[in-house]
Amino acid sequence: MLVGILGVCVVAWLTANVFLSLAYYPGWYFHNRVLMALVGMVAGLGGAALLFYFINVTIESLPQRLSQGLIPYAFVLPAFGLIGLMLLYPTIQTINYSFANNDSTRYVGLDNYRSIFADSAFWLALTNNALWLIIVPALTVVIGIAVALFADRLSAKGENVAKSLIFLPMAVSFVGASTIWGVLIYSANPNIGILNAILGTSIDWIQQDTARLNSLLMMLILIWMQSGFAMVLLSGAIKAVPDETLEAARIDGANERQVFFKVIIPQIKGTIITVFITVVILVLKVFDIVYVLTNGNYRTNVIALMFFQELFTQGRAGRASAIVVILLILVTPILIYQVRHFRKEQGR
Amino acid sequence: MSAVADAPRVAKKSKRQPSYMKDGRPRSWTSIIVMVVLAFLWSVPTLGLLVSSFRSREAVSTSGWWTALFNPVEQGWTLDNYAGVLEGSNMAMGFLNTLVVSIPATILPIMFAAFAAYAFTFMEFPGKEILFVVIVAVMVVPIQVALQPMLYLLGPYGIGISGQFVAIWLLHTGFGMPLCLYTLRNYMATLPYSVVESAKIDGASHYQTFWRLVAPMSIPAMAAFATLQFLWVWNDLLIAKLFLLPTNATVIVQLQQLLGTQGQGAELLTAGAFISMALPIVVFVFLQRFFVRGLTSGAVKG
Structure with missing residues (x-):
C-alpha cells in the first residue's frame, strides 16, 4: 500500500x-x-x-x-x-x-459581443460561413456517392486504383493543398495557372469577389480533399446493401433510378448523415485555406480565421474568445444530435 | 428471374467473354470512362506540383506545367528548387522538427486512452455512461475553444513551456485523446468478452489482463488511430504556429511563410510544398488499410 x-x-x-x-x-x-x-x-x-x-x-x-x-x-x-x-x-x-477585456484582466460584461455584432466584418464572415456550410458538405456527399457507385461497377483492381487516386488528397495538408491550387491552378499568370491557360485570360481568380467566386474556388479545394473520405465511407455502406433488396426491387419493375433513390439511399442514410456531419464540423474549424490564400481579404473571411486574426495578429483575447463562443454555439446542435444518437445506440 | 440471375454465372465459366469481367459482372464502359476522368482530374493537381517542383525558374515562367506533363523532353529539369528550399528556407531542419513533433504526439495519447478504453469496455462503474457522453460531446467541439486559455497556461505567466516541443506534445495528446478513446473503445467492444472473463477466473488482475490480452489484441485499432493522428499532427498549422518557436517551426509553418512572401517565385514554393507532403503521402499509401479503418471507426458516428 x-x-x-x-x-x-x-x-x-x-x-x-x-x-x-x-x-x-x-x-x-x-x-x-x-x-x-x-x-x-x-x-x-x-x-x-x-x-x-x-x-x-x-x-x-x-x-x-x-x-x-x-x-x-x-x-x-x-x-x-x-x-x-x-x-x-x-x-x-x-x-x-469572452466577458473580459483583451488582456483578460478585467470583466467588461457584454462589450466584446456588442463590438463583434456591430462589426460588419463579422457578419460578412458569418455569411461566408453559411455559404461554406451549404455548399461544401452537400457537394462532398454527392460526389462521394457518385464516385462510390461508379467505382463499384469496375473490376476489383480498377476500383482499388481509382479509389486510391481520389483518396490521396486526404493526406495533403490544407496549406499544401492551397499551395497547389493557388499557384498551379488559380495563378494569374497564364503560364503557371491552368485555369487562365484554358480560358485564355489572365485573371487573378483569388481576388474575384463578384458572386463570391473566390470563396467558391476555395471551397473546391476542400471538396477535392474530402471527397475521398466521403467516398470510402459511402462505398462501404453501398457494398453492405444486401443484393436481395436490389433484386426484389428490380423484379417488381423498378428502374435503376428508382432502385437508387428508393432502395439504396434509405439504407445508407446513416452513413450519409455521418459524412455530412463530419464535413460540417471540419468546415467550421478550417481556417488554413482562406488564411493562406487571401488572409480573409477580398470578402472571403470566415469565423475560424477571424478568431485566429483577433488572437494572433491583433492580440485581442476578449474578442477572440467571444468569436469562439459563437463558434461553440454553432456546433451545439450537432453536439446535441451526436449525444442523443449515441444514447439511442447504447439503449439498443 | 432465373435467366437473369444465371447470365453472370454462365459468363464466369467462359472466361474469354469480352463484355464480362473476371468475377462475372458485366463490364460497364460508362463507369470506366467516368472513373478514369475523375481519377485523372483528382490526381492532376498533385502531379502538376511534382512536375513543377523539378522545373527551372525560366521553364516555369515561360511554359505551363501541363506542357511538361505531355511533352517531358527539354523542359528545363533541375534539382535546384529542392536545393534552394532546403538550404535557403532551412526546410531540412523543418522536416526534422515535424518528425520530432509528430512521432511522440502520435504515440503518447494511445497509452492513456487504451487504459481508459479498457475500463469503458470491460468494467461496470457508476458514472460510466455520463463520462462517455462527455467524450462524444468533446469530439465535436472545435479545438479553437482551448487555445486562448492554453496559451496563458503554457505561456510565460503559466508554466512557461510554450514554444518548446513539450508543449505541442502535451496539446496534441490532449486533443487527440477523445478520438483515440472512442476508436479504441469501439474496437475493444468487438473483442470476445469470454477471453477477459476466463482470464479473470484464472486469477489475473485487470492490469495483467490489459497488458497480456487486451492491449495486444487491440493493436489494429491502435495502428488505425496512429495513422490518423500522425497525418493530423504532421499537417497541422494552427497549433504549430501558435505554440512553437520559429526555430522549432514545422514544414507546414515554413510552407505557409514561404507562401506569404510571394516574391520567391513559384518554383521554390512547389519544391517546398512537395517536401511537406512527401512523408504523409508515403505513410498514407502504405498504411491506407489502417487509415480507412481508423476513419470508419473514428468518424463521428451517424
Whole structure:
C-alpha cells in the first residue's frame, strides 16, 4: 500500500520533471531535438506504464470490495485528467474570457459581443460561413456517392486504383493543398495557372469577389480533399446493401433510378448523415485555406480565421474568445444530435 | 428471374467473354470512362506540383506545367528548387522538427486512452455512461475553444513551456485523446468478452489482463488511430504556429511563410510544398488499410 502510493508520487514527480526539463534546460540534451523526442517518448510511455502499475498496486492492497469499485476510476483518471485539462477547463475559461477585456484582466460584461455584432466584418464572415456550410458538405456527399457507385461497377483492381487516386488528397495538408491550387491552378499568370491557360485570360481568380467566386474556388479545394473520405465511407455502406433488396426491387419493375433513390439511399442514410456531419464540423474549424490564400481579404473571411486574426495578429483575447463562443454555439446542435444518437445506440 | 440471375454465372465459366469481367459482372464502359476522368482530374493537381517542383525558374515562367506533363523532353529539369528550399528556407531542419513533433504526439495519447478504453469496455462503474457522453460531446467541439486559455497556461505567466516541443506534445495528446478513446473503445467492444472473463477466473488482475490480452489484441485499432493522428499532427498549422518557436517551426509553418512572401517565385514554393507532403503521402499509401479503418471507426458516428 505504502509502496504503491510512494511509487505513484515518485513516478508522477519524475515524469513531470523530465518533461519540464525538456523545455527549461535544452542544454541537458545538447540541444539535440532527436534526443529530446526520444527522451520524451520514453518518459511519457514509461512514466504512464509505471504510473498505472503503482496505481494498481495501491488499489489492490485495499480491501477487495473497495478496490473493485476504485479500479475503473484509476484506469479512466489519467485520460480524463488530460481531457479535463486540455478541453473542458479551457472551454469554460474561454467563455469566461469572452466577458473580459483583451488582456483578460478585467470583466467588461457584454462589450466584446456588442463590438463583434456591430462589426460588419463579422457578419460578412458569418455569411461566408453559411455559404461554406451549404455548399461544401452537400457537394462532398454527392460526389462521394457518385464516385462510390461508379467505382463499384469496375473490376476489383480498377476500383482499388481509382479509389486510391481520389483518396490521396486526404493526406495533403490544407496549406499544401492551397499551395497547389493557388499557384498551379488559380495563378494569374497564364503560364503557371491552368485555369487562365484554358480560358485564355489572365485573371487573378483569388481576388474575384463578384458572386463570391473566390470563396467558391476555395471551397473546391476542400471538396477535392474530402471527397475521398466521403467516398470510402459511402462505398462501404453501398457494398453492405444486401443484393436481395436490389433484386426484389428490380423484379417488381423498378428502374435503376428508382432502385437508387428508393432502395439504396434509405439504407445508407446513416452513413450519409455521418459524412455530412463530419464535413460540417471540419468546415467550421478550417481556417488554413482562406488564411493562406487571401488572409480573409477580398470578402472571403470566415469565423475560424477571424478568431485566429483577433488572437494572433491583433492580440485581442476578449474578442477572440467571444468569436469562439459563437463558434461553440454553432456546433451545439450537432453536439446535441451526436449525444442523443449515441444514447439511442447504447439503449439498443 | 432465373435467366437473369444465371447470365453472370454462365459468363464466369467462359472466361474469354469480352463484355464480362473476371468475377462475372458485366463490364460497364460508362463507369470506366467516368472513373478514369475523375481519377485523372483528382490526381492532376498533385502531379502538376511534382512536375513543377523539378522545373527551372525560366521553364516555369515561360511554359505551363501541363506542357511538361505531355511533352517531358527539354523542359528545363533541375534539382535546384529542392536545393534552394532546403538550404535557403532551412526546410531540412523543418522536416526534422515535424518528425520530432509528430512521432511522440502520435504515440503518447494511445497509452492513456487504451487504459481508459479498457475500463469503458470491460468494467461496470457508476458514472460510466455520463463520462462517455462527455467524450462524444468533446469530439465535436472545435479545438479553437482551448487555445486562448492554453496559451496563458503554457505561456510565460503559466508554466512557461510554450514554444518548446513539450508543449505541442502535451496539446496534441490532449486533443487527440477523445478520438483515440472512442476508436479504441469501439474496437475493444468487438473483442470476445469470454477471453477477459476466463482470464479473470484464472486469477489475473485487470492490469495483467490489459497488458497480456487486451492491449495486444487491440493493436489494429491502435495502428488505425496512429495513422490518423500522425497525418493530423504532421499537417497541422494552427497549433504549430501558435505554440512553437520559429526555430522549432514545422514544414507546414515554413510552407505557409514561404507562401506569404510571394516574391520567391513559384518554383521554390512547389519544391517546398512537395517536401511537406512527401512523408504523409508515403505513410498514407502504405498504411491506407489502417487509415480507412481508423476513419470508419473514428468518424463521428451517424
